[in-house]
Amino acid sequence: MKYAYYPGCSAESTARDQYMSIREVSKILDIELIEPKGWTCCGSTPAHQTDKILSLALPAANLLMAKKMELDMVVFCAACYNRMKVANYEIQKYPDIRKEVADSLGEEYDGSVNVHHFVEVLIKNVGVKKLQEAFTHSLDGLKVANYYGCLLVRPKEATNFDDPENPTIMDSLITIMGGESIDWPHKVECCGGGFALTRTDVVIELSNSILGMAKAAGAECMAVACPMCQVNLDLRQSDINKVKHSSHNIPIVYITQLVGLCLGIAPEKLGMDKCVVSPRSIIEAIKSNY
Amino acid sequence: MPIVISKNKREAGLLNAVREISGVDVARCLQCKKCTNGCPVATLVKVPPSEIIRRLLLNEDDSTVNSDLVWMCASCETCFSRCPMQIDMAAIMDALRIISIKRNTAKQKGNVPLFNKWFLKTVKVFGRTYDLGMIAAYKVGTSNYFQDADKFPMMLRKRKIALFPSFKADKKYVTRIFKKKN
Ligand code: SF4
Numbered sequence: 105m106k107y108a109y110y111p112g113c114s115a116e117s118t119a120r121d122q123y124m125s126i127r128e129v130s131k132i133l134d135i136e137l138i139e140p141k142g143w144t145c146c147g148s149t150p151a152h153q154t155d156k157i158l159s160l161a162l163p164a165a166n167l168l169m170a171k172k173m174e175l176d177m178v179v180f181c182a183a184c185y186n187r188m189k190v191a192n193y194e195i196q197k198y199p200d201i202r203k204e205v206a207d208s209l210g211e212e213y214d215g216s217v218n219v220h221h222f223v224e225v226l227i228k229n230v231g232v233k234k235l236q237e238a239f240t241h242s243l244d245g246l247k248v249a250n251y252y253g254c255l256l257v258r259p260k261e262a263t264n265f266d267d268p269e270n271p272t273i274m275d276s277l278i279t280i281m282g283g284e285s286i287d288w289p290h291k292v293e294c295c296g297g298g299f300a301l302t303r304t305d306v307v308i309e310l311s312n313s314i315l316g317m318a319k320a321a322g323a324e325c326m327a328v329a330c331p332m333c334q335v336n337l338d339l340r341q342s343d344i345n346k347v348k349h350s351s352h353n354i355p356i357v358y359i360t361q362l363v364g365l366c367l368g369i370a371p372e373k374l375g376m377d378k379c380v381v382s383p384r385s386i387i388e389a390i391k392s393n394y
Numbered sequence: 395m396p397i398v399i400s401k402n403k404r405e406a407g408l409l410n411a412v413r414e415i416s417g418v419d420v421a422r423c424l425q426c427k428k429c430t431n432g433c434p435v436a437t438l439v440k441v442p443p444s445e446i447i448r449r450l451l452l453n454e455d456d457s458t459v460n461s462d463l464v465w466m467c468a469s470c471e472t473c474f475s476r477c478p479m480q481i482d483m484a485a486i487m488d489a490l491r492i493i494s495i496k497r498n499t500a501k502q503k504g505n506v507p508l509f510n511k512w513f514l515k516t517v518k519v520f521g522r523t524y525d526l527g528m529i530a531a532y533k534v535g536t537s538n539y540f541q542d543a544d545k546f547p548m549m550l551r552k553r554k555i556a557l558f559p560s561f562k563a564d565k566k567y568v569t570r571i572f573k574k575k576n
């Protein structure tokens with residue numbers, strides 16, 4: 105299995121742990137990930153809030169690199185994933201946009217590179233059977249709230265990730281690992297990640313309600329598939345507690361870190377020491393299958 | 395609450411500008427308010443998404459561009475995802491933000507345009523974002539030095555934030571994209 109892999113800018117700063125865990129997990133599962141040489145930023149939210157063609161040309165530049173490598177693109181960051189899917193969708197659907205993007209890039213791109221989220225690769229391409237065989241450890245009934253956030257599932261027309269109101273792909277991965285995916289209503293609520301620096305007050309409101317709901321539903325930890333959600337929900341818990349007089353203390357981990365633990369990889373290699381809320385309870389809950 | 399707009403505050407230009415930038419036909423809105431009911435910030439703003447559409451259709455002027463939702467919308471796309479008429483509200487919000495910058499309207503709390511500007515500047519210069527540079531520039535611009543100051547030492551220690559920008563990007567496309575934009 106060979107893919108072009110787009111780490112996204114956060115892999116070099118706030119989401120180094122996500123990058124480490126994907127690299128480690130891929131090694132064991134024989135997924136070959138090749139980064140397009142010199143990949144560049146997808147533009148994220150600031151680009152689409154500023155200029156439409158800019159917001160499509162920036163991800164398209166990276167898709168063009170993958171096209172030249174003749175490989176499908178694998179992404180983990182939900183924002184990068186979303187921007188690439190939207191770029192493909194718009195370029196394929198509207199000839200005038202395709203032309204404008206080509207003019208911006210200086211090269212023609214037809215929107216044809218398949219984009220997958222890393223979790224999709226695990227479930228659909230590696231497959232349940234191979235995963236089960238590879239897992240040496242189990243989550244042993246750990247209660248996990250899977251948090252999908254906004255950008256993987258919406259807009260459905262472009263991302264086509266899963267059901268936009270009740271996605272289940274992460275839940276099924278947790279179940280395969282022997283964990284318990286709790287049923288809760290805030291899977292696709294917005295945490296306000298884009299406002300991390302600008303409107304902390306909004307972040308506190310939105311994230312507080314998500315953390316509160318996870319707790320009420322009996323979650324022992326939250327699994328995320330987006331670096332912005334991770335930083336937001338993890339780093340802001342102390343601020344939320346201060347403002348809201350709450351006592352949130354729930355570990356927020358990347359789902360790839362849980363996969364790594366079940367593959368028997370050491371927590372440090374998965375960057376778990378970078379979590380702000382200690383994930384010790386999770387590490388202690390992991391049981392060997394033998 | 396009834397929406398009252400006095401005659402001298404009307405301007406057809408805004409509706410047209412939004413339509414031109416977003417490509418969305420707002421006239422199809424049923425005012426069912428599903429967008430507002432799902433909007434995560436609806437309870438925090440004065441003018442929720444469905445009302446933005448109503449005000450646009452009533453040809454309200456600049457004050458729609460100045461609505462608090464314009465810079466408090468989290469671009470979460472819940473509105474679009476649930477709209478029975480497939481009205482891309484998130485694209486309308488993008489259009490209003492672009493118009494707001496063009497018209498240089500009053501800055502709202504948090505100064506999101508300044509953040510966006512510095513974010514894109516680091517992308518233009520380095521090809522990738524440079525968090526620390528962007529945060530520093532944004533903080534100087536908003537004179538907000540103390541927010542989160544306690545978090546940086548911990549984040550640097552955990553290497554959760556990079557001290558230096560990345561120099562590994564190939565800026566061939568990026569340079570052209572930004573040149574073409576201007
Ligand atoms: S959901 Fe759609 S039709 Fe209903 S009020 Fe919102 S924009 Fe109008």
Ligand code: SF4
Nearest residue numbers: 433467468470471473
């Ligand atoms: S995209 Fe903006 S307006 Fe629409 S639901 Fe999300 S926050 Fe509200």
